[in-house]
Amino acid sequence: MKVCPEGHAFEERLVSSCPFCHPDIPLVPNRPPRPWVSFLLSLIIFGGGQFYNGRKARGILTFLGLSAGTFSIWYGIVEFAGNKESGTGLILAGLVLLVPVWLFSLADAYEDAVEIGTGAAAVTERNPRVAALLNLLPRTWGFGYIYAGEVRTGVLLFAAGFVLTIWATRSGLGVLASLLTLVQLATSAHAYVITRRAQTLAAAKHGARLRKIPSGGPWVFRIAAGLIVFFELALAALQVFPVLFSAP
Ligand SMILES: [Zn+2]
Numbered sequence: 001m002k003v004c005p006e007g008h009a010f011e012e013r014l015v016s017s018c019p020f021c022h023p024d025i026p027l028v029p030n031r032p033p034r035p036w037v038s039f040l041l042s043l044i045i046f047g048g049g050q051f052y053n054g055r056k057a058r059g060i061l062t063f064l065g066l067s068a069g070t071f072s073i074w075y076g077i078v079e080f081a082g083n084k085e086s087g088t089g090l091i092l093a094g095l096v097l098l099v100p101v102w103l104f105s106l107a108d109a110y111e112d113a114v115e116i117g118t119g120a121a122a123v124t125e126r127n128p129r130v131a132a133l134l135n136l137l138p139r140t141w142g143f144g145y146i147y148a149g150e151v152r153t154g155v156l157l158f159a160a161g162f163v164l165t166i167w168a169t170r171s172g173l174g175v176l177a178s179l180l181t182l183v184q185l186a187t188s189a190h191a192y193v194i195t196r197r198a199q200t201l202a203a204a205k206h207g208a209r210l211r212k213i214p215s216g217g218p219w220v221f222r223i224a225a226g227l228i229v230f231f232e233l234a235l236a237a238l239q240v241f242p243v244l245f246s247a248p
Pocket residue numbers: 004005006007008018019020021022
């Protein structure tokens with residue numbers, strides 16, 4: 001993301017110069033990524049679709065996050081035979097990371113390719129899926145707001161999350177952990193809505209230059225988001241029984 005001297009934000013990997021100041025430059029690359037190819041690549045290898053879309057940093061972070069989650073689950077399964085409690089803790093910690101990141105990465109691979117293809121990605125300042133994911137993960141709670149530009153709210157939430165998580169773990173307050181998960185889910189949806197609105201507004205300024213792709217809306221995202229909501233609600237229900245989450 002680059003900002004021109006006039007203060008317009010644009011994606012320098014997709015357009016050579018500011019599309020707001022230069023209304024003649026095309027917003028869509030010559031060979032935009034194909035959404036289903038991107039989706040399938042992310043299905044085959046962690047972050048594969050992100051790499052294919054040209055988002056190297058996001059691809060690397062996705063790969064590392066998902067590898068860490070997988071390792072935690074695998075190690076938890078190994079540990080389970082000797083120490084049931086610590087094994088369960090590791091498996092759950094792995095799932096809490098793996099499930100949302102994996103579903104978001106699949107949705108992002110597809111939707112980002114669509115947005116590059118329509119030209120919306122070139123004028124998108126903040127990716128709504130990144131904002132939602134950052135606010136959903138317990139360790140990065142609040143970063144979604146910081147990313148979205150709401151720095152003060154983000155820092156406050158991050159600090160509060162840090163304290164509340166320790167408190168909930170130490171005192172075995174499963175209800176608190178469960179509520180925290182629900183609040184994280186709500187702030188994740190909120191971060192998505194504000195960044196998505198900004199994206200739609202920026203794209204609307206370039207209405208005539210955007211390429212139309214016949215589509216019934218972001219269905220891949222909706223399905224992934226539905227599964228994530230289901231997972232987080234199940235997690236919140238499970239956390240009411242703190243014995244499952246006691247620290248190893
Ligand atoms: Zn400009």
